[in-house]
Amino acid sequence: MEEILSGALYVVATPIGNLSDMTYRAQYVLDNVDLIAAEDTRTSGVLLRHYDVKTQLRSYHSYNLKTETPKLVKLLKQGKSIALISDAGTPGISDPGYQLVQACIEQEIKVIPIPGASALTAALPVSGLPINRFVFEGFLPQKKGRKTRLEWLSQEDRTVVFYESPHRIERTVNDLIKFFGDRKCVMARELTKKFEEIFRGNLSDLKTRLEVKKIKGEIVLLIAAKSL
Numbered sequence: 001m002e003e004i005l006s007g008a009l010y011v012v013a014t015p016i017g018n019l020s021d022m023t024y025r026a027q028y029v030l031d032n033v034d035l036i037a038a039e040d041t042r043t044s045g046v047l048l049r050h051y052d053v054k055t056q057l058r059s060y061h062s063y064n065l066k067t068e069t070p071k072l073v074k075l076l077k078q079g080k081s082i083a084l085i086s087d088a089g090t091p092g093i094s095d096p097g098y099q100l101v102q103a104c105i106e107q108e109i110k111v112i113p114i115p116g117a118s119a120l121t122a123a124l125p126v127s128g129l130p131i132n133r134f135v136f137e138g139f140l141p142q143k144k145g146r147k148t149r150l151e152w153l154s155q156e157d158r159t160v161v162f163y164e165s166p167h168r169i170e171r172t173v174n175d176l177i178k179f180f181g182d183r184k185c186v187m188a189r190e191l192t193k194k195f196e197e198i199f200r201g202n203l204s205d206l207k208t209r210l211e212v213k214k215i216k217g218e219i220v221l222l223i224a225a226k227s228l
């Protein structure tokens with residue numbers, strides 16, 4: 001496999017549930033860098049033990065990224081190779097990553113992508129909705145700005161993709177019906193895991209489905225474009 005570059009930041013995707021979705025390259029990079037910056041060192045510890053990776057872990061979380069970003073940049077400048085991972089999936093996608101990558105770019109530090117799983121790219125191709133063009137919204141704001149985002153997105157002419165938690169899905173579906181009307185939608189839940197479910201229907205069907213049985217697990221919600 002390739003030589004690990006000193007003084008480079010590797011942005012490494014990890015599985016979103018099924019541990020067999022780790023790539024050979026990701027495992028190799030994690031095994032051979034000097035340091036791994038991980039969102040949650042305990043969560044990533046479990047993952048890394050599974051692949052027998054013994055590289056030192058260090059926390060890089062939304063709570064400490066202000067203080068940690070300059071420290072990691074300093075280590076990179078000193079020639080250390082660092083891998084950035086999140087709890088699951090691709091760093092930076094609704095996860096910490098952007099600030100560190102931005103700081104590296106400013107300091108002319110090489111940033112190398114190690115692509116792999118993301119709930120976004122896992123859900124899109126199985127949705128059955130047009131995905132040549134789509135818009136990714138991530139998590140909707142809970143309070144301030146929620147109504148404005150929903151009004152704006154309801155006019156979108158592309159498939160709209162949200163991340164959502166099982167505790168908030170009912171409220172979000174109700175809001176979507178209010179702002180978007182009874183559009184086609186897809187709920188992709190627990191992707192790559194034992195209880196994987198891909199629900200396709202209209203928003204009102206999804207509302208009924210959620211009333212019948214409370215759901216658990218992680219969710220990607222896709223809404224058809226206005227014109228579909």
Ligand code: SAM
Binds near residue numbers: 163188
């Ligand atoms: N960086 C991750 C990625 O690349 O997908 C996303 C991290 S974000 C903090 C976590 C959210 O991603 C979950 O609340 C859920 O909306 C979505 N997600 C993560 N894993 C998932 C899975 N296995 N199935 C469905 N959605 C998932």
